[in-house]
Amino acid sequence: MTLTVQDLAVTRGGLTILEGVSFELAAGEALVLRGPNGVGKTTLLRSIAGLQPVEAGIVSRAEDQIAYAGHSDGLKAMLSVTENLRFWASVFGLSDVEPALAAFDLIELRARMAGTLSAGQKRRLGLARLMVTGRPIWVLDEPTVSLDAASVSLFADAVRHHLSSGGSALMATHIDLGLSEARVLDLSPFKAGPKARQMDEAFL
Numbered sequence: 390m391t392l393t394v395q396d397l398a399v400t401r402g403g404l405t406i407l408e409g410v411s412f413e414l415a416a417g418e419a420l421v422l423r424g425p426n427g428v429g430k431t432t433l434l435r436s437i438a439g440l441q442p443v444e445a446g447i448v449s450r451a452e453d454q455i456a457y458a459g460h461s462d463g464l465k466a467m468l469s470v471t472e473n474l475r476f477w478a479s480v481f482g483l484s485d486v487e488p489a490l491a492a493f494d495l496i497e498l499r500a501r502m503a504g505t506l507s508a509g510q511k512r513r514l515g516l517a518r519l520m521v522t523g524r525p526i527w528v529l530d531e532p533t534v535s536l537d538a539a540s541v542s543l544f545a546d547a548v549r550h551h552l553s554s555g556g557s558a559l560m561a562t563h564i565d566l567g568l569s570e571a572r573v574l575d576l577s578p579f580k581a582g583p584k585a586r587q588m589d590e591a592f593l
């Protein structure tokens with residue numbers, strides 16, 4: 390199994406948000422996390438990626454197997470599109486960025502400074518970065534934000550290709566990507582108990 394999550398509890402701002410979350414993800418599989426705004430999708434993904442500690446439970450995975458793409462694109466504004474990808478490829482020990490440029494329709498934009506890209510173009514570059522990590526488990530938080538229909542379709546193709554090459558993907562998304570092979574996990578039943586909920590209201 391690529392990723393096993395057992396009885397996981399995660400916190401945000403010192404409060405338990407989700408508890409009792411369990412699932413498995415094998416090579417070639419995609420799992421889509423669903424649930425209303427604020428249920429804890431981002432918190433869960435960050436915890437699984439090792440970006441924040443878990444409160445309880447087990448996440449069995451090698452952190453160096455995970456490529457995480459979250460809300461901030463992490464792009465270098467003063468580097469070109471190609472230079473950004475080359476930079477990330479070098480960090481991960483890879484060199485060929487051409488497939489990633491092609492997959493996300495970035496060839497015509499390759500010489501542009503990343504800081505001058507539109508929101509959707511930046512997002513495409515942020516997602517292209519996944520391909521140059523060479524890492525098998527993609528953990529994606531709302532990957533399609535700012536993407537138009539054609540770009541969503543490119544992204545879905547990239548995920549399909551990743552799965553067919555033995556990769557796997559765990560993602561939170563509100564839209565239907567048309568990935569018929571993806572399983573769906575609704576997080577609503579794992580919301581932490583009423584005590585934590587009441588305290589959460591105090592933040593509002």
Ligand SMILES: Nc1ncnc2c1ncn2[C@@H]1O[C@H](COP(=O)(O)OP(=O)(O)OP(=O)(O)O)[C@@H](O)[C@H]1O
Pocket residue numbers: 401402403406424425426427428429430431432433589592
């Ligand atoms: N610093 C904080 N202190 C307290 N609560 C927080 C803090 N940051 C986030 N939260 C709360 O934690 C809960 C989970 O947030 P999270 O971002 O994981 O939800 P989400 O399911 O990803 O939401 P969305 O669909 O809106 O992106 C929310 O109720 C949010 O208000």
